[in-house]
Amino acid sequence: MLILMENRFIDRDVISINDFNRDDFLALFKCAEMMRDHEKSENRHLFSGRLKRRRLAELFYEPSTRTRTSFNTAITELGGCSDGFSGIEGTSVVKQESIRDTILMYNANHFDVLVMRHPLDGSVQWAADVSDVPVINGGDGMNEHPTQAMLDAFTLHILNDNRLDGIRVGLGGDLMHGRTIRSLSQALALFDNVSIFWAADDFFKMPGDLERLLINRGVKVERLDTPEDVLENCGFYYMTRPQTERIVGKSAQEVRELLQRYRITPERLERFKGKILHPLPINSQLAEIDNLVYYMGCQGFLEQAENGIFVRKALLYLMMPEEGYTLFRGVLNPEINRSNNRIFREVNEGGRKDGNGEKIVRNIEDGLVLDHLKPASAEEIARELMLVEGGYSCITASVAGGGEGKAKSFLKTNLHGLSERELKRIALISGEPTVNLIRNGGVAEKFVYLLCGNDNCVTRVVKEDVPGKFYYDGEIRCGYCRRPYAPENRKISGGELNRYAGSLPRRG
C-alpha cells in the first residue's frame, strides 16, 4: 500500500537548500503530492500510524507560529508527537546552557528528529554535527530556511502542471532583506530554462550577489519597471513582506511609501490570469497584498500555506525509516571538535636565528608569543587570559609601524599553549593572531588562527565552543555559516591561502 520510493532523505539533515539537488526535490515533491492526494481523498488517515511513537523536538530559540505549527500538524498526522520550546524565557538557555548541551539533552530524551530555529548563522549546522538524530533547519539567523523554499517550490511545481522547467516567476516586495527569495530562487535554479522577473524600489532590490549567482546557474533574471510589467510576463507572482524587523533607518511611514507603487492590488491584477503567492505572514499594517486580493481567484497563498503541511509531512516521512531507532550513545565523537582553522608557517630550523624570532623569544625558554596584534590590544588579551592571576609571566609591547595600520602589539608569556576558546577570545579582541609556540628558547611552531568574518556566525560566540572549520568549493568558506572567508590579517599571503585551501575538505 505504501509507495516505496528511492529514499534520498533517510537520516539526512536538512540544513541548506544547497545540499539538495534536482532529483532530491523531485522525490520530495512526489511524496508531498502523495500526502496531498490522500488528504483530499477518503483515505486521509492512511499514514496516521506511520510515525507512531516517533517524537519531534521543536527547539525554537526565536518565536514561530507558522513553521512550528505546521511541523506539529505534520508529525501528529503521521502518528507521532512533539515537545520543545518557543522562545527561551522558560528554558535553561538563560542559565548559559550551550547549544550543544541543549541538543544533547534532547538526544538523551529520545527524540527522533529535531527542528531548530536560532538567531545565529550556522547554529543549526553545529546542532546537526552534535546530534545523534537528524536535524532540520527551521531558520538560522539571516542564513537559511530550507523547508520554506521546499514548500514554495512544491507549490509552483503543482500549480505549473507538475514541472518547474521553463517556469516564469515574478518576485516582489522585499527582495533585499528576506531569506525566502534567496532560498526559493536558488531552488528554482536547479531546474532548466527558469525565468525570474522582478520589480521593486531600489531599497528592496535583488542583492547583486544573488543575481550573479542565478545568472551563473543559467537562470534568466530581468528587472522590470512595475509589478504590472512583471505580472504580464509570469504565471506566478511571489510577493514578500518588507522585513521591517531587519530594516534600520527607515520609519514605518517611509517603508509604506516605498512599497506603495509595488503593493498587490486588485487594480494591478486586472489582466493577471496566474496565482499570487506569499510565504506569509502578510504585514496587515503595510498590506503588501491588499485585503481585496484575498477574495479573488488569483489568490494562491492559502493553498501554498497548506502545502507546507504536505511538504513537511513528506520530509518527516522520508527522513525516518519504518523500522530502526537511534539509541542515545551518551558520548560525543571527538572528530566534531577538530578544527582546521590554522595556517601553519614555516619555522626557521634554528629558531634562535630567525630575524624576527630572535627578537621575539628573548626572555622565554618555553611559552608563547602572540604577534601582529592590533595596536594596544596586548594588555586586554593578558587580562582575558588571566596571566597574572594564573602566575604566568607577561611582557607586552607595542611597535609603531611605518604607516597607518602598521602599528602592532605583541605579547610574550611562559604560558604553555592556548585552548581553542582562548585563541577565539584573542581573535575577537585583536584580529587573527600569529601564534609562536616557544620550546627551548626557539620557535617550535608558528601559525595564524583564522576566524570566520561573519559577525553573526555561531563560530564567533566563545561560550558555544564551536570549532573553527572551513571547507573549499571554489573559495574558502566557513563550515557553519558557509560565508566566504576573507582574511582579517593582511599578512596571509596568496600562496599561504592557496596551500591552506588545498588542505581543506572539498564540498559543492
Added chain:
Amino acid sequence: MLILMENRFIDRDVISINDFNRDDFLALFKCAEMMRDHEKSENRHLFSGRLKRRRLAELFYEPSTRTRTSFNTAITELGGCSDGFSGIEGTSVVKQESIRDTILMYNANHFDVLVMRHPLDGSVQWAADVSDVPVINGGDGMNEHPTQAMLDAFTLHILNDNRLDGIRVGLGGDLMHGRTIRSLSQALALFDNVSIFWAADDFFKMPGDLERLLINRGVKVERLDTPEDVLENCGFYYMTRPQTERIVGKSAQEVRELLQRYRITPERLERFKGKILHPLPINSQLAEIDNLVYYMGCQGFLEQAENGIFVRKALLYLMMPEEGYTLFRGVLNPEINRSNNRIFREVNEGGRKDGNGEKIVRNIEDGLVLDHLKPASAEEIARELMLVEGGYSCITASVAGGGEGKAKSFLKTNLHGLSERELKRIALISGEPTVNLIRNGGVAEKFVYLLCGNDNCVTRVVKEDVPGKFYYDGEIRCGYCRRPYAPENRKISGGELNRYAGSLPRRG
C-alpha cells in the same frame, strides 16, 4: 451504545450566549450529564476514542489557564489533541499578522475546531466568519464568554434537581465589571419563574441595562441589603471576583474595604443550606470567599469547576460529527467581506444644479468630495490618504458654522473611489464622513459611512480589515460586537435611519 440526540450544535459556532435557546441548553445539559455520569462510573473511557484524530486549536491572545486547560482535558478525554498559543509573544502576531490570516493558517493546518480568546470585542465573530471550521468564543474583550455561562447554568441545573425553572439565585461580588454575571443571568432568563437577588456596594452593583433586560425577559430581580438577606432567599449564591484589572481609580485597599461587608465568611453562612458557587479564580489577596468556606459543606465551586470539563466535552462532542471532515478550501468567500455600512443619500438628478453640489464639485470632473468632516481634520485625512505623494489634487477648506459644533471641513480630490480601509481611516479621524463620488462634474453617488461606536470593537482596527456590518433586532446593532449603533454624525435623519434599518438583515 452512544446515545444519539437531536444535534443542535453540529458545525455551529459558539459566539454569544444569546445565540442559544432553552432547548439548546437542555440538549447540552443532557449530554454534559452523560459525560459526568460516565466519569463517575466504571465506564469512564467510553468516549475516549470518539474524537480520535480530531484536533482543537487554542488561540489565546490573552492568558488563560482554566479555560484552556479544561478544553484540553475535554478534547484529550475524547481522544483528540490540541495545539495553539497562550499569549502572543512567541507568535507571528508580533509581525502584524491579522486575525483573519492567523485563523486561515490554523484552517490550513487541518484543525477541526478553534477556541479563541482575544482582547477585541467581536473578534471571535469575525474569526468564525472567516474560518472553514467551527469557532468557540473563549472570551472576546469585555463582551462574552459563553462556555463559562453554560457551565454555570449546568451546575445550577444539576444542583437544583435538574431544573432551572423556578430557581432562586443570589449574586454577589462584582456585578458591574465582570462578564460572567451578565452571561449567566441572560442564560437563566431563558427559563421560567427565575428569581435573582443580589447585594453589593454601589460600586459593584448590577448595571442598569442588564437589570432592565432581565426584567423585560420575565426575571424577578431584587436588590437586598446584605449577603445574609440574599442567602436567606436563595438556594445558590454565585459569588464573583472584583475585576481589579478593569477597575481604575480605586486602590487595592479601597476595593478591599468596599468588599468587606460582602465577603462570604463562615459567619454569614451559619444558616445557609445551599451551595456557594464562583466562576474562579478567587482573588486570594481579597478573599471574596473566606479560606474557611473552602472546607465547609456549602462549598460548591469545585464541583462547578469540574462541570466545566463535562460541558466542554459535551460541546466538542456535539459540534463534531462522527464522520465527515472539513477539507481546507484555500479560498475565502467574498460574501464575508461585503459591508453594509453605508447610508445612501438621494442625489439630485442634475448633479450640477444641486445647490450644495454645485459648490462642492466645482474644480473637479471626476473624483470625490468628503463633506461634513470635523473642523480642521481635512488636512490630516489628506496626509493619511497620501494624496500629494500619489499625485492627486487636493483642496481642503474649513467652513465656520452658525454655532458651536457647526464648523466643518471638506476635502476635494480627483482620486477615484475609496477603499473600505481608507473610509475607516477617515471615519476614525473625523467621525462618519459624507462621501460624494463625482463623475463628469456631477455628484454620481452620495453616502454616509457608518462606524461602530464601541471603541474596543474589532471593526475599528484598520489593519484587521473587518467589514462594517450591521443587523437589526429592534435596534440597529454592530454585526461583530453586537452593541447598539449610535450615529456619530448628527445629520443622519430619523427617516434615513429607519430606511437603513429596513435594509438590514434581521436577527434575534
Added chain:
Amino acid sequence: MLILMENRFIDRDVISINDFNRDDFLALFKCAEMMRDHEKSENRHLFSGRLKRRRLAELFYEPSTRTRTSFNTAITELGGCSDGFSGIEGTSVVKQESIRDTILMYNANHFDVLVMRHPLDGSVQWAADVSDVPVINGGDGMNEHPTQAMLDAFTLHILNDNRLDGIRVGLGGDLMHGRTIRSLSQALALFDNVSIFWAADDFFKMPGDLERLLINRGVKVERLDTPEDVLENCGFYYMTRPQTERIVGKSAQEVRELLQRYRITPERLERFKGKILHPLPINSQLAEIDNLVYYMGCQGFLEQAENGIFVRKALLYLMMPEEGYTLFRGVLNPEINRSNNRIFREVNEGGRKDGNGEKIVRNIEDGLVLDHLKPASAEEIARELMLVEGGYSCITASVAGGGEGKAKSFLKTNLHGLSERELKRIALISGEPTVNLIRNGGVAEKFVYLLCGNDNCVTRVVKEDVPGKFYYDGEIRCGYCRRPYAPENRKISGGELNRYAGSLPRRG
C-alpha cells in the same frame, strides 16, 4: 510479562529525599534499570501502553527545560500525556490565584499526578496536602529537588556495579548554594561505608550543617586541597554549576576567578580512570567542565542525563496502579486546614484577679488583648485588622521596658476572635503575639501564635492560607519547609516549648 515488584511508591507523594529509605531507593533503581534495559533492547516499546490515558500536570511556576522535558518523555513513553505551564505569565496566578486553588483546578481536570516547581520552600508539601492525586516535587525554592538526587544516585549505582555501599564520591563546583549536593549526599548517607571527598574555594565550600549531618549518619567526609587530590581518591567526580542566580556580592569575573583552580580540565583528568558527573546545565560561560572533557572517555554526565528519563519513568510507573483511578471529590478535608501553631498558657481561674490580666482586660467585657507586641506596632496592627472601619473599639499603648528590647506594645479591642490569616498578619508585623481572649471581663484563653522563621516558607505568605503546622523529630520543625523552629518571642519558656513539642505529631 510485566515484572511486579513490591510497590513502595503507589499513590505516594515525592516531596523530600528524606521521606525515602534505602529499600525505597533500591526498589526504584530496580525499576529504572528495567526501563533502561528495555530502552537498549529490541523491546523498547514494552511499556508504551502502561499508563495509557494517564495524564501528568506540569506546574512549573519557575522555568525548566530539563526536568519538565524528561517528565514529558517519561509519561509519553509510558503511553500517557501531559499539560500544564512553564512560567506564570500566561496563567491565573497573575490574577492572585492561590497555590491551593491552582492545584484543585488541576485535580478537577482529572490529572493523575502533578509535578510542581515553585519558588517558595514547602509549597509542594502544601500542594500535596491539598491534592487528591500524588504530587512530585520538581524543586521548591532552595529546599529540595528529590528526583534529581534519585537520578544522580541511580547513575552512581549503575556505574559502581550496582552498589552504593562503599562508594567513594568526589564533589566539586559550588557545594554551598545548590540543592543537588545536599540532596544527593543525604541519599548516599542511606548506604554503608560511603566516603565523600571535596575540594572547593571557601566561598563554595560544603555548609557546616550538611557536613555534620553526613558525619552523624556515618558518612566519611574529607576536604582535600585540589580537584586532583579528590580525583585520586574517587571513582566518581560530581561537579556542579556555580549558582550565579543565587550568588550576591560577587561579579561574574570574581566567580570565574574563584572557580579557576577547580574547573574540570583535561590536564586535571590525566590520571583519572572514573567518570565525571554533573546534574546539568553546565554554565558555558564559566565552563566549570572544560569543552574538551565532553569528548573524553571519562565524560559521564550525558548518560546521567538519560538516566533521568529512566528514573522518572520508573517513578511514574510505580506511583500509578495499573487499575484504579482517583475520582475528583470536589471537597477539601477540613483536617488539612487544622493548624497546631499555638502554645496555650495557663489562665488564672478568676481571670479578673490575675495581676497582669487585671490591668489588661480593664475596659472590655468581651474581646481580645494582644500583648507583647513589638514597640509601636500596635497601631499598624489596628489598621491591618481594620478595627475602626469595622466599628470596633481599639486601645493601643506602648510600655517602656526595663532595658533594651524590653519595650513593648499592646492592643485591646472588643473584636471577637482572630482568624488564622489575621494572626499571621499580626505575627508578620510584630513577631509572635500573645493573644488573650476576653469573655465576661476575664481572660478565657491565652496563647502564643507561632510562625515559621524561614522567610521563604510558604506558611508566611498570607494569601496562600497555609495553616501553621509543626512536627517533632528531635527538634520542632515546620511542617512545610521542614526547617527547625526557633521561637521569635523570647518569653516562651523551655518548659512551655517542651510541653508543646510533646503535643506535636512525630516524624523522622
